[in-house]
Amino acid sequence: MISLVMPVAYDFRYSYRSLEKIYDIADEVILGLDRDRISWSGKPFDFELEEFRATVATIDRRNIVRVIEGDFHSAGSPMGNDVNERNVLSTHCRPGNWIIQIDSDEQAINAKDFRAWLTRADRNRDVQAKWITVFKTFGDKCLVANEPDLKVSVGTTTPRIYRAARETDRPKVLSNLLLLHFSWGRNREELAQKLTNWSHSADFDTTKLLALWDSVTLENYQQFRNFHPLYPPLWSKLSLITLRADQQINALAAQV
Numbered sequence: 001m002i003s004l005v006m007p008v009a010y011d012f013r014y015s016y017r018s019l020e021k022i023y024d025i026a027d028e029v030i031l032g033l034d035r036d037r038i039s040w041s042g043k044p045f046d047f048e049l050e051e052f053r054a055t056v057a058t059i060d061r062r063n064i065v066r067v068i069e070g071d072f073h074s075a076g077s078p079m080g081n082d083v084n085e086r087n088v089l090s091t092h093c094r095p096g097n098w099i100i101q102i103d104s105d106e107q108a109i110n111a112k113d114f115r116a117w118l119t120r121a122d123r124n125r126d127v128q129a130k131w132i133t134v135f136k137t138f139g140d141k142c143l144v145a146n147e148p149d150l151k152v153s154v155g156t157t158t159p160r161i162y163r164a165a166r167e168t169d170r171p172k173v174l175s176n177l178l179l180l181h182f183s184w185g186r187n188r189e190e191l192a193q194k195l196t197n198w199s200h201s202a203d204f205d206t207t208k209l210l211a212l213w214d215s216v217t218l219e220n221y222q223q224f225r226n227f228h229p230l231y232p233p234l235w236s237k238l239s240l241i242t243l244r245a246d247q248q249i250n251a252l253a254a255q256v
Helices: 012-025 049-059 078-090 111-118 188-195 206-215 246-255
Strands: 002-007 028-034 065-070 098-101 106-108 126-138 141-145 151-156 172-181 238-242
Touching (some): 002 012, 002 078, 012 028, 012 106, 012 111, 028 078, 049 065, 065 078, 078 098, 151 172, 188 206
Parallel strands (some): 002 028, 126 172
Antiparallel strands (some): 098 151, 106 172, 126 141, 126 151, 141 238
16 A cells, blocks of 8 residues: 655645656555745745645545645754655554655656555565656756666655655665656746755755756757766766657666
């Protein structure tokens, strides 16, 4: 059994597509929302609650979605708030279920295959997914960062053990799950909002990073090498893919 957990905030509209991609494999869905509409970085955000409820209702064909509201902004730091919300939401999951945390800006490429994989997985080891970072989008084309061996923790069977975002101290195993991560693949206004609100907002110069993002085009993307803001070699280069071409995404995942 799978409990899907997803925090939602200022970029709640991204959660619609994310939820659509993973909904069918979930036995229950827990969505987290700060009751005061304050982000992990302590900034107020706008939230269209009626729109959100109506849109989620169209996705929730089995009536398995619950929204948990709480104080997810008072833990003292952006990362502290991130960890606190994930820990709190995990306690609302059905005991014994796999707790799978998918963020609102992530889209699962192979959710059905992942559910089959989980049925055979060792429940004493937490689960990681292959993370493919979308850096910039141009219609149905996008530039993704080549990040060798990039993984993100997504699953555990034990609630309230998160220590840094979704990371735990338990042994881990890499699953077959592929996640397109639209961390940077947004319009400029949305990206600027995220960079000032997420749990890494204090880690680098957001103005400088936005200027770099602005400068990347379909004509010059091949010039950008080793340009990650915290550890340059992490982003060795950019690759161009078409979002509707799942085979192309699978092939890319095998390379990065």
